[in-house]
Amino acid sequence: MNDPSCPTQEDLIRLAAAGDQSAFCMLYDQTVDEVAVTVHFLLGDKQARDDVLQEIFLEVYRSLPRFEIGRPFRPWITGIAIRQINNHRRKKWKWFQLFAKQQQYTHTNAAPDFSGDVVRKMDNLLLLEKINQLPYKYREVIILRYLQEYAQDEVAHILQIPVGTVKSRISTALRKLRSKYNKTLHFFTEVEKRHGT
Amino acid sequence: MELEDQIREVLKKEAKHIVTPKEVKQKLFLQIDDMGKEGFFMKKRLVASIVAAALVIPTTVLAGPTLVEKARILLNLEGTVPDRSFTTQDEQSNYTTTNLYAEEVAANQTAQTALQTIHTMYPQTKNFEIAMAQERKGTQLVKELHDLTLIVKEKGKDFSQQPEEVTFTVDAKTGHITTLIHSKANADGNIGKLVDKKIMEMADQLLSQLKIDRTAYVTKIERTLLKGKDGKDEGTNVQVIFKPTSNELPLITVTFSDWVTAVAIGHS
Incomplete structure (x- = not known):
């Protein structure tokens, strides 16, 4: 049971909305980990991650006075995070394109390290890599649905798209992952057989 | 899997x-x-909001005295700290809070002026005792902080017995009042039923008693229905927001609930 004498999250929101930085500091501490994880998985750009995280919380601070008390806070803050990530992606679009192409080039020309990949497979990191390689709109629904455990209608609300679109994106994302994952697993199984590992 | x-x-x-x-x-x-x-703009509301916002919210808190307890904690006025003084140091604050002795309160001009104001506004408090007197000195949010808080309460009752009490905070340097909280011994039960005009009159009267000129302000009234943990109605909080028409003036909020009346003034 909560200690009634301690400020609840709603108290903190009200105080922070009114400009109380100590309350905002506590709200930040309560929410930053989850937001940071979302940024991590959706942004990809490690260097910009901290800047975007800062932008998100700045936007949260600015927007708090408009937050309707009584509504769930977690999806609201995730919605802001998603918008800021998208803003960043739009701003850096050209840069991303170049960077991504270069990365892809480097990646495909690198000598495959079978032993490393086999170990990673053991740790499920292979699947993680496949998730990271998903097109952004599919990765977005996967992160919100399976990492943040939002219901489909909450995902729809956060992304401001119809629930039907969420369902269809999740379904397509799963199909893509299943196919990619199975192909890679098959490849490594063959490699393992040949190497006798 | x-x-x-x-x-x-x-x-x-x-x-x-x-x-x-x-x-x-x-x-x-x-x-x-x-x-x-x-x-x-939000900065303006900083101090004003601390108490007032704490009193507006608590949809999950049951009784008025708990609200006061909460406000006390939010103001860092636990009053139960046994030490003579203690330091609060974090990313935003670095200040020392000193609990004053009775003779120090008697010799402190700011404290005496504050007491006189309390006695004038609430004559029954002349028989009250000083439950706590604290001075805070240092920096908060990169600004100099030097204020004095007094809590007077009914004699012979401790906080757990829900005494009538008045909390008063003033800026020790400028003499500006920053917060006033009056918690009643018995709930009013009428606040939610009062029309805006009456609420505004009550707010005006309070500010006039505090000698605060409210002519250069635009006002807005916000009502919040309080719900208990079981979803039961716990009365209404009515907040009058005095938004200054000039940047030089502080934002003021006056909050009324069945248990508590609070004035918060956000001197920047």
Whole structure:
């Protein structure tokens, strides 16, 4: 049971909305980990991650006075995070394109390290890599649905798209992952057989 | 394992390794502070809101005295701290709070002026005892902090017995009042039924007693229905927001509930 004498999250929101930085500091501490994880998985750009995280919380601070008390806070803050990530992606679009192409080039020309990949497979990191390689709109629904455990209608609300679109994106994302994952697993199984590992 | 479960597992496992650098928080608060220096409106509400907002919210808290307890904690006025003085030091604050002895209160001009104001506004408090007198000195949110808080309460009752009490905070340097909280011994039960005109009259009267000129302000009344843990109605909080028409003036909020009346003035 909560200690009634301690400020609840709603108290903190009200105080922070009114400009109380100590309350905002506590709200930040309560929410930053989850937001940071979302940024991590959706942004990809490690260097910009901290800047975007800062932008998100700045936007949260600015927007708090408009937050309707009584509504769930977690999806609201995730919605802001998603918008800021998208803003960043739009701003850096050209840069991303170049960077991504270069990365892809480097990646495909690198000598495959079978032993490393086999170990990673053991740790499920292979699947993680496949998730990271998903097109952004599919990765977005996967992160919100399976990492943040939002219901489909909450995902729809956060992304401001119809629930039907969420369902269809999740379904397509799963199909893509299943196919990619199975192909890679098959490849490594063959490699393992040949190497006798 | 199903693919969906595997996805959950792998993402959550990876998430555990993600660490947010402390610098992000530091930079964020520096930036927020810069916004304040540029005259960001929210900054104006800073002090004013602390008590008033604490009193508006508590949809999950049952009784008035708990609200006062909460306000006390939010104001860092626990009053139960046994030490003569203690330091609060974090990213935003660095100040020392000193509990004053009775003779210090008697010799402190700011404290005496504050007591006189309390006695004039609430004559019954002449028989009350000083439950706590604290002076805070240092910096808060990169600004100099030097204020004095007095709590007077009915004699012979401790806080757990829900005494009538008045909390009063003044800026020790300028003499400006920053907060006044009057918690009643018995609930009113009528606040929610009062029309806006009556509420405004009550707010005006309070500000006039505090000698605060409210002519250069626009006003707005906000009503919040309080709900108990079981969803039962717990009365209404009515807040009058006095928004200044000039940047030089502080934002003022006056909050009425069945148990508590609070005035908060956000001197920047």
